[in-house]
Amino acid sequence: MDPTLGGIGDHMTAQLGQISFFDRATDIPLAAFQGEIDGFLARHDLHHYSFVQLIRGANQQKAQDLNLHTNYDGAWIERYTSRRYDQLDPVCDLGRKAKAPFWWGGAKFLSDFEKRQRRVFWEAEDFGIVYGVSIPVRSMDGSMGLVSFTAGSASDIRDILREAGPELHVAAHQITDRLIERSDEDAPAHSPLSPRERESLIWVVQGMTSEEIAERMLLSVSAVNYHLGNATRKLTARNRHHAALLAMSKGLI
Numbered sequence: 001m002d003p004t005l006g007g008i009g010d011h012m013t014a015q016l017g018q019i020s021f022f023d024r025a026t027d028i029p030l031a032a033f034q035g036e037i038d039g040f041l042a043r044h045d046l047h048h049y050s051f052v053q054l055i056r057g058a059n060q061q062k063a064q065d066l067n068l069h070t071n072y073d074g075a076w077i078e079r080y081t082s083r084r085y086d087q088l089d090p091v092c093d094l095g096r097k098a099k100a101p102f103w104w105g106g107a108k109f110l111s112d113f114e115k116r117q118r119r120v121f122w123e124a125e126d127f128g129i130v131y132g133v134s135i136p137v138r139s140m141d142g143s144m145g146l147v148s149f150t151a152g153s154a155s156d157i158r159d160i161l162r163e164a165g166p167e168l169h170v171a172a173h174q175i176t177d178r179l180i181e182r183s184d185e186d187a188p189a190h191s192p193l194s195p196r197e198r199e200s201l202i203w204v205v206q207g208m209t210s211e212e213i214a215e216r217m218l219l220s221v222s223a224v225n226y227h228l229g230n231a232t233r234k235l236t237a238r239n240r241h242h243a244a245l246l247a248m249s250k251g252l253i
Contacts, residue, residue: 016040016174017167025174033178038071040171041149044164048072048129048150051179052086054096054136055144055191056251069179076127083216087199090117091134095146096191098136101169103157105131116218131157135172137180142251145180147172191252197231198253200224204244205253 014020016036028036037049050070066081079085086092090113091104110118124130132150139145149168151157161168191198196217203213210228214221228240235250237243247253 015043017043017164017171019170021170021174022177025177028178030178034071037175041071044149044160044167045156046149046151046160048132048148049175050148051145051175052092052095052148053143053145053180054086054092055138055142056181067179067181072129073127076124076129079123084199084202085120087195087202088117088120090121091132091148092146093117093195095134095136096144098134101133101135101165101172103131103133103154103161105154105157133157133161133168135169137173137176139176139180143180145176147175192234193231193247193252194227196227197234198247200227201231201240201244201247202253204228204240205248 014024016025017040021036025033041047041049048071050068050072053067056067066084066086068077068081068086070077072080080089090110093113094102094104110121129150131152131154132148134146134148137145137147149160151160193201196219199217200213203216208216210221210224213219214224217224219227228243231237231247232240232243235243235246237246244253
């Protein structure tokens with residue numbers, strides 16, 4: 001029997017990555033679920049995993065809080081979340097548009113991204129995050145998660161995908177089922193906002209002025225005002241603060 005399928009009566013002993021684990025994925029306690037992830041990583045010689053929610057359902061609140069679960073080093077998690085690197089991360093950038101799994105890492109992968117986006121990767125290398133594969137998972141309510149797995153080299157990633165690609169795909173869906181925050185209403189399929197418009201609005205939610213946002217985003221003040229003006233017009237908002245609230249309510253940030 002294919003070990004990824006499992007038998008009808010073994011759902012209680014099924015492991016992450018097996019089809020029969022779906023029966024447990026949404027109900028298992030979070031600490032136990034983390035143990036399942038650790039075991040999955042060890043079985044496939046993977047170093048890390050991460051789950052980040054890139055799109056939220058339309059009825060969700062507190063969208064400025066990043067829904068991130070990972071076993072990365074704590075110092076990297078703190079830096080990533082406090083600086084909202086999800087708005088710059090090349091992997092997240094690709095993940096928002098991807099319809100299929102993709103692997104990443106190395107100079108060639110980064111060549112098409114802006115310097116400030118490449119800088120996120122350069123900083124991640126200090127924490128052993130260099131090569132990986134990411135799997136986008138979309139839910140019926142419009143929310144979307146991105147599950148990533150890392151390994152030591154590009155060849156390791158290729159070998160793992162060749163030997164256990166289906167299990168990684170199943171595991172990504174199970175991880176998303178357990179960790180994603182859903183709403184009861186459908187979200188728009190595509191955001192009308194550009195990445196810089198989304199990032200600018202996130203900092204507005206945090207109470208920053210145009211000057212503070214410009215310093216954070218490495219832009220001029222006039223460029224920040226331009227992005228915020230575009231976002232305000234696209235959302236038919238009264239001002240930037242109204243635009244930020246509308247973007248939150250629509251699950252766009």
